[in-house]
Amino acid sequence: xxxxxxxxxxxxxxxxxxxxxxxxxxxxxxxxxxxxxxxxxxxxxxxxxxxxxxxxxxxxxxxxxxxxxxxxxxxxxxxxxxxxxxxxxxxxxxxxxxxxxxxxxxxxxxxxxxxxxxxxxxxxxxxxxxxxxxxxxxxxxxxx
Numbered sequence: 055x056x057x058x059x060x061x062x063x064x065x066x067x068x069x070x071x072x073x074x075x076x077x078x079x080x081x082x083x084x085x086x087x088x089x090x091x092x093x094x095x096x097x098x099x100x101x102x103x104x105x106x107x108x109x110x111x112x113x114x115x116x117x118x119x120x121x122x123x124x125x126x127x128x129x130x131x132x133x134x135x136x137x138x139x140x141x142x143x144x145x146x147x148x149x150x151x152x153x154x155x156x157x158x159x160x161x162x163x164x165x166x167x168x169x170x171x172x173x174x175x176x177x178x179x180x181x182x183x184x185x186x187x188x189x190x191x192x193x194x195x196x197x198x
Contacts, residue, residue: 056108056109058106058149059107061104061107063103063104064103068105069103070089071105072103073085075112076088076115076134095117100119101119101133102117102118102119103115106149108146113137113138113141114138114141115136117132117133117134118132118134118157118166119133120163126165126167128163128164129158129164130157130165131167131168132168135147135151148184154166168181169193
């Protein structure tokens with residue numbers, strides 16, 4: 055029988071262990087840059103990272119931040135959600151996103167928001183059809 059658990063990733067070793075899965079989403083980050091960004095985001099932005107672990111192997115990772123904006127009010131912004139390519143279509147993304155929803159409720163947030171790359175059509179179907187998210191805007195990006 056498979057053992058599945060969700061663990062908050064709080065230490066540099068935890069982040070390092072999650073890197074091989076996160077790298078599949080954040081392909082532009084080498085491990086050193088990733089570790090520095092996670093450390094800074096946790097210290098300055100209250101970034102939370104959780105891993106779904108099956109039989110002692112990290113199979114999916116999510117990262118999110120509590121935020122406040124005039125548009126959403128007090129909400130959770132899901133920065134990252136990725137399932138290892140070898141473990142997709144097993145419901146792990148759904149389990150992790152439900153964990154984020156529960157964390158949000160437990161901590162006084164009633165909105166969860168995220169963005170998804172234009173090319174990620176399977177992810178869009180997942181968010182809209184399986185997770186009941188509404189597409190409410192586009193995210194624009196300008197590199198300076």
